[in-house]
Amino acid sequence: MEELLHVDHLEKTFTIHQFNDKKITGCRNIHFSVNQGEFLGITGQSGSGKSTIIKCIYRTYLPSNGHIHYASDRYGRIDLAEASERTMLRLRKEEIGYVSQFLSIMPRMTALEFVMESLLEMGEGEAAARMRAKAMLTHFNLREVLWDTYPKTFSGGEKLRLNLARAMVRQTKLLLLDEPTASLDQASKASVKERIQELKQRGTTMIGIFHDLDFMESVVDRTFRLQNGLLKEAAQ
Amino acid sequence: MGNEDRPLLAVRHLMKRFGKGCATCRNPQNLPSGSSHCPHCGSVLACNDISFDLYEGEILGIVGESGSGKSSLVQSLYFDSPVTSGSATIATYNKGPRNIFLESAQQKRYIRNHLMGMVYQNPWIGLKMNFSSGGNIAEKLIAAGDFNVRAIRSRAADLLDHVEIPITRMDEAPAHFSGGMQQRVQISKALANKPPILLLDEVTTGLDLSVQARVLDLIRRIQRENRTAMLVVSHDLGVIRMLCDRTLVMKQGRCIEAGLTDQILEDPQHTYTQLLVHSLL
Ligand SMILES: Nc1ncnc2c1ncn2[C@@H]1O[C@H](COP(=O)(O)OP(=O)(O)OP(=O)(O)O)[C@@H](O)[C@H]1O
Ligand SMILES: Nc1ncnc2c1ncn2[C@@H]1O[C@H](COP(=O)(O)OP(=O)(O)O)[C@@H](O)[C@H]1O
Ligand SMILES: [Mg+2]
Ligand SMILES: [Mg+2]
Ligand SMILES: [Zn+2]
Numbered sequence: 001m002e003e004l005l006h007v008d009h010l011e012k013t014f015t016i017h018q019f020n021d022k023k024i025t026g027c028r029n030i031h032f033s034v035n036q037g038e039f040l041g042i043t044g045q046s047g048s049g050k051s052t053i054i055k056c057i058y059r060t061y062l063p064s065n066g067h068i069h070y071a072s073d074r075y076g077r078i079d080l081a082e083a084s085e086r087t088m089l090r091l092r093k094e095e096i097g098y099v100s101q102f103l104s105i106m107p108r109m110t111a112l113e114f115v116m117e118s119l120l121e122m123g124e125g126e127a128a129a130r131m132r133a134k135a136m137l138t139h140f141n142l143r144e145v146l147w148d149t150y151p152k153t154f155s156g157g158e159k160l161r162l163n164l165a166r167a168m169v170r171q172t173k174l175l176l177l178d179e180p181t182a183s184l185d186q187a188s189k190a191s192v193k194e195r196i197q198e199l200k201q202r203g204t205t206m207i208g209i210f211h212d213l214d215f216m217e218s219v220v221d222r223t224f225r226l227q228n229g230l231l232k233e234a235a236q
Numbered sequence: 237m238g239n240e241d242r243p244l245l246a247v248r249h250l251m252k253r254f255g256k257g258c259a260t261c262r263n264p265q266n267l268p269s270g271s272s273h274c275p276h277c278g279s280v281l282a283c284n285d286i287s288f289d290l291y292e293g294e295i296l297g298i299v300g301e302s303g304s305g306k307s308s309l310v311q312s313l314y315f316d317s318p319v320t321s322g323s324a325t326i327a328t329y330n331k332g333p334r335n336i337f338l339e340s341a342q343q344k345r346y347i348r349n350h351l352m353g354m355v356y357q358n359p360w361i362g363l364k365m366n367f368s369s370g371g372n373i374a375e376k377l378i379a380a381g382d383f384n385v386r387a388i389r390s391r392a393a394d395l396l397d398h399v400e401i402p403i404t405r406m407d408e409a410p411a412h413f414s415g416g417m418q419q420r421v422q423i424s425k426a427l428a429n430k431p432p433i434l435l436l437d438e439v440t441t442g443l444d445l446s447v448q449a450r451v452l453d454l455i456r457r458i459q460r461e462n463r464t465a466m467l468v469v470s471h472d473l474g475v476i477r478m479l480c481d482r483t484l485v486m487k488q489g490r491c492i493e494a495g496l497t498d499q500i501l502e503d504p505q506h507t508y509t510q511l512l513v514h515s516l517l
Contacts, residue, residue: 017507061503
């Protein structure tokens with residue numbers, strides 16, 4: 001199988017200038033690789049650095065050290081740790097999707113527009129984008145009365161489902177999921193699972209962070225566990 | 237390829253000093269650290285060695301505390317007042333990749349009228365408040381070489397319609413409009429010549445949330461439909477987060493940090509950016 005992502009010696013240290021340049025380790029010495037079409041699950045205690053790894057791949061965090069080799073359609077093999085900002089933006093638009101653990105929802109756009117935008121960015125036409133966005137909101141059971149309102153006042157679960165709809169409405173090469181099922185009820189979890197399976201069938205590679213181990217085991221191919229700063233593959 | 241990878245606007249080492257300057261502050265390194273004021277002659281270095289690229293279809297954010305030089309920067313680019321030194325080039329300028337700050341007054345007028353649009357922080361600067369709204373837009377169209385009265389009127393009506401100003405109010409003076417409406421008239425005026433570059437200085441500041449939403453929506457629509465490149469100056473990190481892929485942070489006239497907007501907000505590197513982000517989020 002072909003490798004899509006190869007993370008090598010990844011390290012992230014935060015320096016908090018306000019507190020005498022205090023250093024906080026986000027993650028260190030992280031190695032792993034993911035093959036095309038595979039779903040990799042990551043577990044570990046709170047604060048162990050799971051989100052940090054995902055954010056370094058998406059470049060919301062600037063890695064302090066190490067490499068993130070990625071096999072891009074557009075650019076070929078490329079190190080995301082040092083790719084230019086323009087390159088990262090291009091990859092986010094075309095190849096790499098992300099659902100964050102905490103919702104940094106843009107409050108000044110309606111829910112429907114928010115989902116549509118991710119299709120429009122990829123070059124889809126307005127009418128088709130509207131149709132697919134509605135289908136995805138329906139899939140994630142977001143009540144129709146909410147579609148044309150601002151997500152600012154949504155419940156936690158509604159915001160998460162909206163974020164999922166936005167990220168999963170389109171097919172990316174790589175999808176990063178940071179606790180996509182936390183705070184969801186069983187029915188919503190089933191919708192997420194169904195969509196994950198659809199995307200996987202069509203070839204999307206995924207990395208997901210989970211606390212819900214039952215759910216994780218039902219969707220992933222391999223599992224890594226982050227413990228005492230080390231990432232280890234769990235026995236199958 | 238080509239166009240995508242070539243910056244539309246490239247600014248290098250832009251300096252803007254208010255005041256005569258003296259032997260001390262002509263070399264900005266001599267200014268006390270963390271200050272843009274010259275202790276000897278009282279000059280202000282409003283922009284101190286600013287460089288950046290702006291690409292087609294991109295919205296670049298500029299944030300920074302009050303007095304950090306944001307308005308001075310966009311007003312310099314719009315030739316409102318001369319820069320002290322530095323260069324800016326526009327890729328699509330028909331005279332080629334020349335430093336636009338060194339062009340003749342006539343050429344600067346051409347660039348301003350055909351390649352740029354500006355929305356001022358203060359609508360009283362951007363609009364003739366006692367002219368009709370339609371007249372304000374007509375002025376820009378005439379400057380851009382349009383002299384057909386009927387065509388001008390219908391284009392002005394279209395532009396106002398685009399920003400949701402009722403056409404029935406086209407002949408009213410913006411002095412009677414609300415702040416949000418004034419900003420929208422300014423935007424339609426800025427758009428009149430279909431400029432590839434738009435400079436927006438605090439367009440949403442002081443507007444209430446629902447009006448802000450409409451102005452922001454309008455900006456995103458313009459970006460999508462016309463692939464207009466924009467420089468968006470704002471205090472409001474919510475606005476920056478929503479509109480801008482990349483962001484520049486200014487302090488005391490200097491650019492202290494630049495990066496992907498989400499990275500600036502979640503993993504700020506500079507001491508000042510860390511304070512700014514933590515105090516504003
Ligand atoms: N016409 C002028 N004459 C003298 N000094 C000026 C002039 N315009 C601006 N300045 C000074 O230049 C510095 C930068 O001002 P500027 O208006 O660019 O700040 P800003 O970042 O836009 O601030 P704000 O966020 O408050 O709008 C300030 O110290 C200001 O007092
Ligand atoms: N932006 C940040 N600034 C400073 N410290 C951070 C930041 N993000 C994460 N950390 C720290 O890095 C460590 C790992 O955090 P995180 O990756 O969010 O953990 P997890 O997702 O495994 O719960 C924690 O100690 C956390 O406080
Ligand atoms: Mg986390
Ligand atoms: Mg200003
Ligand atoms: Zn001086």
